[in-house]
Amino acid sequence: MAIGKESLEQVFRAGSPRWRTSITRVEPNRIVTRGYSQEDLIGGVSFSEMVYLLIRGELPPQNVARMLEAVLVSFCDHGVTPPSTQAARMIASAGSPVHACIAGGLLAFGKNHAGAIERSMKLFQETVSSCESEDEIPDAALRLVDDHLQANRRIPGFGHRYHNADPRAVRLLELAEDYGCVGPHTSLALEVQEILLERKGVRMNVDGANAGILSDMGFDWRTGAGVFMIGRLPGLISHVYEEKVREPAFRKFFEIEEIQYDGEEERDLSAGADLEPMPE
């Protein structure tokens, strides 16, 4: 059944283009992103301004651009401890090309890893939205902590499995203050930290600090893991490169003796199926 004129007519009548976008228009020898010609953007804006322009649709004011630069740098690398870095290096060791290694690393950005920043942003954004003015934030912080502790749930963005006081969070909060980038979401995060520190000795981590700051910049929580990915990508690339040039290919990441097998005793196949037929 070849493509026929009728079917194209039908597509045309349907009137809905299959591909539409408001991000970038491409014409021969001309590329326009969010209204700006790429010729002007290249050399005209910083990378953090470009990130903001692409995701938020507008160029940020100067203080926001500087803050975003610091946010991106803060995500850069955490050595070989994250599962994303380990997975990327294992895939590199197995001989896959760089882009497949990076993709595999990003697949480990699940709800327990980079997902934390999204859940933290969602929580802050919903809480701030529910307040009628900034005066209500301290009470909202209290309720937020109470609700989580009573339900025995961790508050995303607080506590870290390696750091008691995450040095990145501390620095980011200082800069947010310096650059005039503290808005209601960061204030909420700070209130939560104060209560949590007193009650449980737990402080904000890099995700919590960035969740507050990015929310104050206007980033929808659904884009939070994306910003994390941008920041972390140079680190992942560096690890994949290190694995490829420095370690033996297809190396063993642990010895067979370290594996605990706790499965079945050996069974005899000739004994037939393990299960009875389904009763009819």
Place this chain on the structure above:
Amino acid sequence: MAIGKESLEQVFRAGSPRWRTSITRVEPNRIVTRGYSQEDLIGGVSFSEMVYLLIRGELPPQNVARMLEAVLVSFCDHGVTPPSTQAARMIASAGSPVHACIAGGLLAFGKNHAGAIERSMKLFQETVSSCESEDEIPDAALRLVDDHLQANRRIPGFGHRYHNADPRAVRLLELAEDYGCVGPHTSLALEVQEILLERKGVRMNVDGANAGILSDMGFDWRTGAGVFMIGRLPGLISHVYEEKVREPAFRKFFEIEEIQYDGEEERDLSAGADLEPMPE
């Protein structure tokens, strides 16, 4: 078989740690990347300096940092035309989480897409290495073009399926000149362009320009696709977000009538296997 003291002894004796890195050291409340504390890096360096530090191991001089900023911006987005963007949006439409959409998009960075920059860098780096001085570059460029044209092979980094004169390449080359970032690899690229333009009317594209510039900055060709990925990630994230918030879920990207089926006539299963048994 539980993990035993003996097996750990054995691991210890083997003396080769399973995980080692020279990128980042993580200790409780302290993270040190390429020798610099992350507390100092956050707010102290730009994102492009961080990219350079992570991948090259050193902080770049100021002009190189500015140039790298422009390089990263130049990769930002090309609308919905690249297969990576289309794949990422399709995966978003199917209801996968953001990190899976981005990973899927990056998987399309194969040898015909982002791979072009790697092949271009490899070609430039090998050609420049084979020259004893910069005086030999014009002749090397001539040989490079001759070899490719005779073998009827495209030169990676030249020509573009949408642009006759890629506006990004033009701008990048201007900036490389302005910032004092033209070295032997970019010179080679310019020589190749001159010859190719005369003979075939073909100009450098964004990959070719960046291949020359990144090579002059000291980036190993194996890291070229990685730098492309960093630059393109904000665009991919923006497209995934646009797909998720604006288009209907699980939409049809084309109509069934547009598909041409040119397979077998219908066959009857009861006729048995299509093939004869293997001759013994």
Place this chain on the structure above:
Amino acid sequence: MAIGKESLEQVFRAGSPRWRTSITRVEPNRIVTRGYSQEDLIGGVSFSEMVYLLIRGELPPQNVARMLEAVLVSFCDHGVTPPSTQAARMIASAGSPVHACIAGGLLAFGKNHAGAIERSMKLFQETVSSCESEDEIPDAALRLVDDHLQANRRIPGFGHRYHNADPRAVRLLELAEDYGCVGPHTSLALEVQEILLERKGVRMNVDGANAGILSDMGFDWRTGAGVFMIGRLPGLISHVYEEKVREPAFRKFFEIEEIQYDGEEERDLSAGADLEPMPE
């Protein structure tokens, strides 16, 4: 900081092996899966028995093995209409290796695509669990339909965007009857279909039929998308191969003229940031 004896002692004391499994034990020249030696399994069991053994931990009775064979075959391929197949082919066109193409295709198995079978299995399993005997299933089916229609939600496993009566579902249900594989979950699915057909003219699709049948075989709903993937993989591989050997590399999947751009009017970069600084 080299690996020290103390730290290994500490690992040992912690007593929790990092890697343990009950699936397969590997020793030199001996591999034992779910208690059976692989030497016996190869040639001794069918692939569908192996699937059952790996995922459920036991060998199935004969009728279940035959039914599972049919289930796997029913997932095999749906031409180029699914986003998973389109994404895999696009990634192939971009020049990525086969395993990256397949991985990219699977990433499109999101909640709107292969996710449907999981949601359908979950719904059936929860509904059947809430019934004290099979006699309650008709009423439970009625409540299930009412709840979804009132909330204006689709019931996963029913309706198909291309088929009014999915031929795969019809055939699977016949076979389940023939093989004695109809249990309470499939009965529930049939009851739901009867009500839905009368009220909305909507029938079960391949996911709904398999959701009932797999649930009756004892598959946890969390493994449903996995079984779908096993069944679909041969189709994906076939499409990736077809793309690679038959279509031009890096082909355009649509023309630039088909893209609708509905973004900003052009803007002038020299006008400065689009946004006001954050109010302090």
Place this chain on the structure above:
Amino acid sequence: MAIGKESLEQVFRAGSPRWRTSITRVEPNRIVTRGYSQEDLIGGVSFSEMVYLLIRGELPPQNVARMLEAVLVSFCDHGVTPPSTQAARMIASAGSPVHACIAGGLLAFGKNHAGAIERSMKLFQETVSSCESEDEIPDAALRLVDDHLQANRRIPGFGHRYHNADPRAVRLLELAEDYGCVGPHTSLALEVQEILLERKGVRMNVDGANAGILSDMGFDWRTGAGVFMIGRLPGLISHVYEEKVREPAFRKFFEIEEIQYDGEEERDLSAGADLEPMPE
């Protein structure tokens, strides 16, 4: 710029459909794969016949179908030792959905892992093609071994890092003999083994045995890793499920003390860039 009638005319004139396939035709309520209606295939063919039909385009004779069943079973699982299984479990631990875990696992099927079977098939297929009759195979085997040993290269499909005599290979070769599925490629593999065993004490592994057998069945080497993936998928799914239901989320796969850091001494950021500006 909306989609216009002209542009569609242009597409139409171009005459090349964007999507064409010879695998499956989809019409409302009818799905035809390789000429057979899916209603007939479901319950009418085994899964291994379906794999053959999809990839090779024809239904196999009975002995080939049985052999392929054994081949698929032989790939099923190798415990937690392969990087693909480790990567999939790490991604599961990070909280990603099942399909993302499986995709990540498959990304580790690089040239040092599942890639071995492709390289082995390619080598066997090229060697057999270069022989004018089967009588030349022993000499070809000798040359093949000599060439590799002289170049100090491993022959893909021989030797295993855990098994001296891979029990799967032994069993597969017995079955190929029993089922009448030994053709020239398997003969070549056996000749190579004989020489290699004598010279280096090295035997065929599961990849080598399957490479010979699949080549004799007519599978193009480009589809070899695909067949491996089909066979391994049930094992990967089983591991992802085990990780998700049995292990703590986001667990540490090793302790921070086990990581060796061999990077830079600490450096002071205020000292400025590490590198001199590029010489102009």
